[in-house]
Amino acid sequence: MTAPSDRKLLDWLDDEPDKLERYLAQHPEEADRLETLVPPPAALHESLQHALETPVGLLERLREAMRPDPAMREAATVVGDLFSLPWETARTLFGEHGDL
């Protein structure tokens, strides 16, 4: 099979992408030709940088959110104490080994 022309590759890209995918799967070396035929648009990198700029303080906010919340930890301790209360009461009343 002769290699398709540049025009044919671009036609596949525009109109028959599935066909182009199959072709690239069989001829991965042809990806370089397409890379030359369809380079990134000028200023795309810069435009994306501006459009998707990371907001000021993002990492600091996330680090803060990752810190364990002292109030939550205290609440968890209280809940734990409440659940262990019946056991502690029984132990006090009946002794360590349940001996009366």
Add this chain to the structure above:
Amino acid sequence: MSLAPPPDTNRPATNPAQLGAAGAAGSAGSAGRGAGGAQPSLDDVLAEFGPSIYRVALSIVRDTQLAEDVVQETLLRVWQHLDGFRGDSPLRNWVLRIAHNTAVSALRRRRDQSMDPTDMTLEPSRSVSADVERSVQGRVMVGAVWKALEGLDETTRAIVVLRELEGMPYEDIAAALELPLPTVRTRLFRARRALSATLAEWSP
């Protein structure tokens, strides 16, 4: 949403106060785990990949607040599954795969909740820096790129960001997004054609 992890001594350390300055500058590969290397902490992951996660998320959800939520949710998932990371592929691919899936899920939830489909076409202008905001040309450029991205599906937007902004190799993008390599290439080339046309229309 809070990322405060439940107490679990089997988990890697997550509190930055306990972690020191590891990975603070986000140097390439500092959060990666080599053969026999120490498991990266969540703080390492945040420092190294936080901005990339945010950019991928924003390109998919197109809402700055939702993108921040996606970053948090991604980090939570990373933290929950870090023990299961086998280390046989770059950590970045694994993290960005989680980010992509989390962002797509968030976008679907938002779409399900939204009664008005036009809600999802808002341009996230709040992400624009003050300098760019002040420049008319900058605003036009950012408007153009968002208009161009709007015409792409969310996975193709992620491919564009990972390749054209993050500079990832095609093989890594394919691994991160769990797509065949020819699919990644074809989608990117088609996106370039579309972006070229739209950006040319909007150029001053």
